[in-house]
Amino acid sequence: MGESRNVQCMCRNGYRGSFCDQSFSESGTTLLRHSLRNIESVAFESQSVACVDNEFEFLCPHGGSILVDFAAYGNIGESDEICLTSVPTKVNVTYWEECIHPSSLQTMISMCQGLTYCRIKDLQSLFPDSPCLPTTPITLQYRMRCLFEPMTTCPLHAIYQNGRCYVPYVTEEPLSMYNAQTKCRKEGGQLAFSVGQVAQNEIAAIVRKQAGNDGSSCYWMDGRLGDSSLCECYYISRRNAFWSQRNCNSSQQWVCQFAPESKPTEIYDKFVEQHAIVDGLTNVESAASSTADDETSLRMKRSFCEEYDWDGITVPRTLACTETQIPCPDPENTIESLLKGVTTQKCSCELNGWEGKPNTTNCIHKWVGLLDQMINSDAPAEHISRKWVQFLQNSTNQMLFGGDLVASVEIGRKLLSLARVQYAVLDDRKERYEKAVEFTQMYGEAGNELLSDHATNVWLTLSDDVRIHKVSSLISGLEQSATLFAEFIIENQKKIEYSNWAFEVQVKKPILMAVSNVGDNDKSKLVRRSPLFGVMSFTGPNISSSSTNAYFNESSRNGNVTFSFSLSPVLLMPPLKILWQSTQTAVLLSTLDDSGLFARPRSRLIPSNTNPLVLAYYVFRSVGALLNINKTTITNSLIIEDQIKFEKFQKNTNKTFMTGASVNDPANSIPLPESYPVNFKFYHIRTDGMSNPRCVFWDAFKK
Numbered sequence: 001m002g003e004s005r006n007v008q009c010m011c012r013n014g015y016r017g018s019f020c021d022q023s024f025s026e027s028g029t030t031l032l033r034h035s036l037r038n039i040e041s042v043a044f045e046s047q048s049v050a051c052v053d054n055e056f057e058f059l060c061p062h063g064g065s066i067l068v069d070f071a072a073y074g075n076i077g078e079s080d081e082i083c084l085t086s087v088p089t090k091v092n093v094t095y096w097e098e099c100i101h102p103s104s105l106q107t108m109i110s111m112c113q114g115l116t117y118c119r120i121k122d123l124q125s126l127f128p129d130s131p132c133l134p135t136t137p138i139t140l141q142y143r144m145r146c147l148f149e150p151m152t153t154c155p156l157h158a159i160y161q162n163g164r165c166y167v168p169y170v171t172e173e174p175l176s177m178y179n180a181q182t183k184c185r186k187e188g189g190q191l192a193f194s195v196g197q198v199a200q201n202e203i204a205a206i207v208r209k210q211a212g213n214d215g216s217s218c219y220w221m222d223g224r225l226g227d228s229s230l231c232e233c234y235y236i237s238r239r240n241a242f243w244s245q246r247n248c249n250s251s252q253q254w255v256c257q258f259a260p261e262s263k264p265t266e267i268y269d270k271f272v273e274q275h276a277i278v279d280g281l282t283n284v285e286s287a288a289s290s291t292a293d294d295e296t297s298l299r300m301k302r303s304f305c306e307e308y309d310w311d312g313i314t315v316p317r318t319l320a321c322t323e324t325q326i327p328c329p330d331p332e333n334t335i336e337s338l339l340k341g342v343t344t345q346k347c348s349c350e351l352n353g354w355e356g357k358p359n360t361t362n363c364i365h366k367w368v369g370l371l372d373q374m375i376n377s378d379a380p381a382e383h384i385s386r387k388w389v390q391f392l393q394n395s396t397n398q399m400l401f402g403g404d405l406v407a408s409v410e411i412g413r414k415l416l417s418l419a420r421v422q423y424a425v426l427d428d429r430k431e432r433y434e435k436a437v438e439f440t441q442m443y444g445e446a447g448n449e450l451l452s453d454h455a456t457n458v459w460l461t462l463s464d465d466v467r468i469h470k471v472s473s474l475i476s477g478l479e480q481s482a483t484l485f486a487e488f489i490i491e492n493q494k495k496i497e498y499s500n501w502a503f504e505v506q507v508k509k510p511i512l513m514a515v516s517n518v519g520d521n522d523k524s525k526l527v528r529r530s531p532l533f534g535v536m537s538f539t540g541p542n543i544s545s546s547s548t549n550a551y552f553n554e555s556s557r558n559g560n561v562t563f564s565f566s567l568s569p570v571l572l573m574p575p576l577k578i579l580w581q582s583t584q585t586a587v588l589l590s591t592l593d594d595s596g597l598f599a600r601p602r603s604r605l606i607p608s609n610t611n612p613l614v615l616a617y618y619v620f621r622s623v624g625a626l627l628n629i630n631k632t633t634i635t636n637s638l639i640i641e642d643q644i645k646f647e648k649f650q651k652n653t654n655k656t657f658m659t660g661a662s663v664n665d666p667a668n669s670i671p672l673p674e675s676y677p678v679n680f681k682f683y684h685i686r687t688d689g690m691s692n693p694r695c696v697f698w699d700a701f702k703k
Helices: 081-086 103-112 179-184 197-211 292-300 365-374 380-399 401-426 427-452 451-461 464-486 575-590
Strands: 032-034 048-051 056-059 065-073 116-120 139-149 160-161 165-167 219-223 230-236 243-247 253-258 272-278 279-285 308-310 313-315 325-328 342-346 493-497 501-508 524-527 571-574 611-622 646-651 654-661 679-681
Touching: 032 308, 048 342, 065 103, 065 243, 103 116, 103 139, 165 197, 179 253, 179 427, 197 243, 243 313, 253 365, 253 575, 272 646, 292 313, 313 325, 313 654, 365 401, 380 401, 380 427, 401 427, 401 464, 401 611, 427 493, 464 493, 464 611, 464 654, 575 611, 575 654
Parallel strands: 219 253
Antiparallel strands: 032 279, 048 139, 056 116, 056 272, 065 139, 160 165, 165 253, 219 230, 230 243, 272 279, 308 313, 325 342, 493 501, 501 611, 524 571, 571 679, 611 654, 646 654
16 A cells, blocks of 8 residues: 555545545535434534444445545544443543544555445454553544546556455465464555455466465465354465365465555546445435536446345446445344355446346355254254254245355255264164154255245356355255165155155165075166156065175065156166175275275265165256256256266256156265166157257156
8 A cells, every 4th residue: 555545634624535625515515414313414524423333334326436535443532422322421521532543544445445335343343452441432533435436456466356456475474364464454455355256266366376386375364263263264276276274373375455546537526426324323425526517428438237226225326347235135134244244246247237136145144043053052953954944934935045045055964964963872763763754854844945936046146156066065965864864764665755856765675695586687667756746656566686695585576666756757777786786896996096905985885785775766846947057958967877876857848857866875876887777768758840869858748
């Protein structure tokens, strides 16, 4: 930061601007202040006042950029009655010794300048080393304006993204998180926080370019994780980059963020309007340009997305190719922190219009935090899953954020681990079974809500990479809940059905003796009919196979198992003997893969002669659109070749379904012999008028 921005002028008598050379009488500006406790009008006041105990917000409503002219955190030796509530009641003085934080201006510039919307939840945490005595009332006096032109000028080698300049420190001596923050502040910035995905990618690219072949490093960004000793850093290697957690006192590289600078010629001659909110105190001021002709001429040269209302929040007028930040709707019930409570929306470069709906990934309801607390306190998993369903159903009736969906996927992952631990230690088989049934039913119902039409509309507001990753994780979690359920059921088969997905599990227990009554060429057919799309009818023909040490013996004559799901393809699977042998092969491969000859096998796939085979079958509705990045392409199939974990998509004008099956662990595939592939038979293929085989699709309406 240049020395010219280290000095500031405190204005009097209604004068404003960086050098107090603009008067309200010249620009015709009026100023109003509103308070929830009392309403008063104050004319020609130069500085605005924010109380230290209150939240600070400042908004440029027409997509302008915030310019910070003045900031003084502390006490300038005067009393402001508005903020006296923070002073002990017994203190009765009208004059205090002046005490101003020396980094007031730099700090507020680094936090707000160049943005359209600036929000600081806790001013005291922004200035942890108070310059004043405990009995002295502290305020933030500030002057801010809105520039019509965006501020995009950054220092050399910096990365500009969404109103911020990011500078990675690649070759400097590594520092602790606290020392890195101090270093950034001394240079007029802050340790980078709330860094978006695009900025992360650009930071990783410039780091790789500067570091060359010098290895990998973690870069401090985003700060401490709550009250723990761990801090977030962004690990960057030559091939990938991801978030990691390190001890805050460990030495790492770091990334500073700075406010962009403005061009001096753009400060005074542009139309400006600003709106500042300070916990119920509102300060609205506007200044006209010198001539209407200049304003009209300038506006014609720029393209904007116009202001509009969204769920009670005003999205400001925003310059094309830029992104605006606005507070999340329903602020009373959302989590607020440096990383949360703000949503973004981009004004398109090509279309001069808004791109989709606002991104609510950083908007998360407080019930997510409550579920996290219940998991950390080891509350019964079935009780947590029931609460989860209730919260999701309430959100569906009111408001659901993208952050709720993303966080729910993580909640589901933690819940599965918790349930597996809690139920494995129960000795009472009946109690274990009852708890597993309740948990699985509630967990599946939560998944059903997350796949509902209402949730789908919210999923589609997320970026493709985030949506596809999280929806895939959600599907994987639901599949794993089915196989977890199979571990604790008393019956040999069980099915649970919902409106948006369904599953059935079968437990096939081997018999320890050698038989050979079915040829290797026999197939097990899976004909699947779901109550989602028709009436469920189940028949259980015999399945039998042979093995050297074990075989599967059931009462069927043809050796096939049939699952009837209406309007679904027939899945022809290898005999159970082949599947059982393939699980043993998978264990051997996983043992040797990347671990050496004597590594321990993964317990989830270890079969023995007495371990049963767990066969699970799934049907999902309307997930094809969530997993597809090309809106114009019909996805027919995603088949993992020669593996028993498979998925099949079908599409008509209204719905897209996905069907799948797994053996033992849905998170792992097993290799099949080339002579025993998985085959599909479609009885409702539409071929009329289709010259390209890739355009042939399954007609769910054709009987």
